[in-house]
Amino acid sequence: DTAVSQTPKYLVTQMGNDKSIKCEQNLGHDTMYWYKQDSKKFLKIMFSYNNKELIINETVPNRFSPKSPDKAHLNLHINSLELGDSAVYFCASSQDRGGGYEQYFGPGTRLTVT
Amino acid sequence: LAKTTQPISMDSYEGQEVNITCSHNNIATNDYITWYQQFPSQGPRFIIQGYKTKVTNEVASLFIPADRKSSTLSLPRVSLSDTAVYYCLVGDRSSDKVIFGPGTSLSVIP
Numbered sequence: 001d002t003a004v005s006q007t008p009k010y011l012v013t014q015m016g017n018d019k020s021i022k023c024e025q026n027l028g029h030d031t032m033y034w035y036k037q038d039s040k041k042f043l044k045i046m047f048s049y050n051n052k053e054l055i056i057n058e059t060v061p062n063r064f065s066p067k068s069p070d071k072a073h074l075n076l077h078i079n080s081l082e083l084g085d086s087a088v089y090f091c092a093s094s095q096d097r098g099g100g101y102e103q104y105f106g107p108g109t110r111l112t113v114t
Numbered sequence: 115l116a117k118t119t120q121p122i123s124m125d126s127y128e129g130q131e132v133n134i135t136c137s138h139n140n141i142a143t144n145d146y147i148t149w150y151q152q153f154p155s156q157g158p159r160f161i162i163q164g165y166k167t168k169v170t171n172e173v174a175s176l177f178i179p180a181d182r183k184s185s186t187l188s189l190p191r192v193s194l195s196d197t198a199v200y201y202c203l204v205g206d207r208s209s210d211k212v213i214f215g216p217g218t219s220l221s222v223i224p
Contacts, residue, residue: 004157033212041199043158043214055210090157099205099212100146105157 003027006091006106013081014114021076021109023091029104031055031097032074034066035090037108043090049074050097081113118202118215125221132189134218136202139183144206147178147185152199152217161200162187189220197222 004025013019025032033056034046047066048056054066063079074091088108094101119137126132138147146165150158162169164176164185175188189196202215 041152041217041219043201043217045212045214048210048212050210056212092157096207097210098207099148099203099209100144100163100207102148102160102163103150103158103212105159108155108157 004091004093004104004106006089006109008109009107010110010112012112012114015081015083017081018077018079019081019111020078021089021091021111023074023076023106025072025091025093025104027093027104029093029095030071031094031101032068032071033092033094033103034074034076035092035105037088037090039087047074047076048097055097078111081111083113086111086113117213118204120200120202120215120218122216123219123221125223126192127223128193129191132192132196132220132222134187134189134200134220135184136187136215137184138202138204141182141204142206144208145182145204146206147176147182148203148205149174149176149185149187150201150203150214152201154198158201192220192222194222194224196220 031050049068052068091106092103094103148163149161152158169176177186199217201217
């Protein structure tokens with residue numbers, strides 16, 4: 001039974017399109033995250049929600065908009081996709097807010113913008 | 115906010131013990147040190163966490179000196195399947211900042 005799941009696993013699209021990535025966790029955790037991992041393997045946090053409240057909103061273009069319909073789901077919508085958005089996007093969850101809690105990661109969504 | 119530095123890459127032969135050190139000079143009193151492992155095409159997964167001294171589990175050991183300005187992840191007798199990127203993360207259980215280190219790419223050679 002997958003703890004943190006993401007869909008789709010692969011996403012290939014053209015510049016200018018709008019796309020969404022969905023994430024669900026069945027661990028009963030209060031906090032969820034979106035990370036971007038570039039080709040150099042740097043993991044950069046983008047957003048974090050705690051009980052559906054946005055608590056981390058790093059310097060990310062406003063073309064990226066997270067939505068948390070409930071504490072088990074955190075979706076990421078991206079408008080007007082650009083070449084530089086190509087990366088692997090990871091969803092994660094943890095029991096509570098703070099880097100001191102163990103995070104559980106999803107399998108990732110590889111986004112390729114052409 | 116504690117920033118971490120790690121070696122970019124390491125090579126090791128099978129069967130050897132591997133030690134990966136993470137520097138975190140600005141670690142705060144309430145910060146924990148957590149290590150994650152990431153295999154290709156997978157998400158990172160938790161390996162071990164510690165606050166001070168030594169922690170050991172079935173996968174690894176974590177050594178933290180008294181000043182806590184660094185930590186060392188120790189993998190005993192590595193195998194080819196330990197080839198992965200290892201990330202160090204320093205953070206507490208109240209603030210909302212989460213910053214992963216640059217990661218150390220470990221290659222295990224037969």
